[in-house]
């Protein structure tokens with residue numbers, strides 16, 4: 001197992017809502033080469049879960065194994081984990097500092113590495129830029145010179161700098177328009193093959209999840225309520241919440257506009273077709 005999380009819990013106390021069980025006893029195994037989509041309504045705990053995995057939020061309880069070994073509390077394992085598991089965030093505008101050139105953005109990721117010789121640095125940078133479909137010549141340029149899709153490619157390139165085996169993508173295509181989303185999704189699928197990267201893909205967009213992931217986790221109020229292959233979840237959702245999520249999520253695109261909500265049965269007949277956009 002590449003990543004194994006066991007019984008993770010994170011509760012928050014909020015002034016208006018009181019105790020919020022953001023992540024409430026989540027256990028999950030991620031196999032090498034088996035990308036996982038995480039779906040669920042807003043506030044169900046997806047980002048909190050991702051942040052706990054990335055060490056950005058401390059859990060109240062739980063443990064995490066990476067390649068069979070405990071990560072937390074073991075300094076050398078934590079450092080290795082930070083190189084091998086990288087995250088890509090939703091907003092490519094906010095996540096790239098406008099004062100940093102592409103070179104600096106990529107260079108910063110290398111701080112996690114043991115010393116890299118200057119010549120090797122640039123070779124590595126050009127390699128990752130090429131891997132995400134960008135030219136190696138852009139190192140001296142700045143984020144504002146790029147489109148949203150290009151910026152998200154730069155964010156992905158930054159994540160690739162340390163040669164990770166797992167990428168966690170939290171709504172990584174949500175801020176992009178539909179055609180650019182498709183390009184980035186194609187890139188994510190190709191990285192699974194060309195770089196043996198496993199992905200945890202968090203999204204409201206069920207069709208995007210279907211494209212990238214082989215397995216789906218459905219979260220509801222901090223818990224995993226359903227887990228299975230993409231086919232099983234779409235064709236035969238077991239949990240009533242998953243059924244409702246699929247029902248609520250389905251929009252039909254008419255001449256580029258998505259506004260007609262279809263019943264689940266109709267969509268299940270049509271599920272293989274590109275013109276369906278599933279989003280919540």
Ligand SMILES: Nc1ncnc2c1ncn2[C@@H]1O[C@H](COP(=O)(O)OP(=O)(O)OP(=O)(O)O)[C@@H](O)[C@H]1O
Pocket residue numbers: 012013014020021022040041042043044045046047048049
């Ligand atoms: N730092 C925090 N302090 C207090 N409450 C928090 C904090 N972070 C998250 N929460 C609460 O935890 C719950 C889960 O939030 P989280 O951001 O993980 O949801 P999400 O599934 O990622 O939602 P979305 O789909 O909108 O991104 C929410 O009720 C949220 O208000």
Ligand SMILES: [Mg+2]
Pocket residue numbers: 046047048
């Ligand atoms: Mg979130």
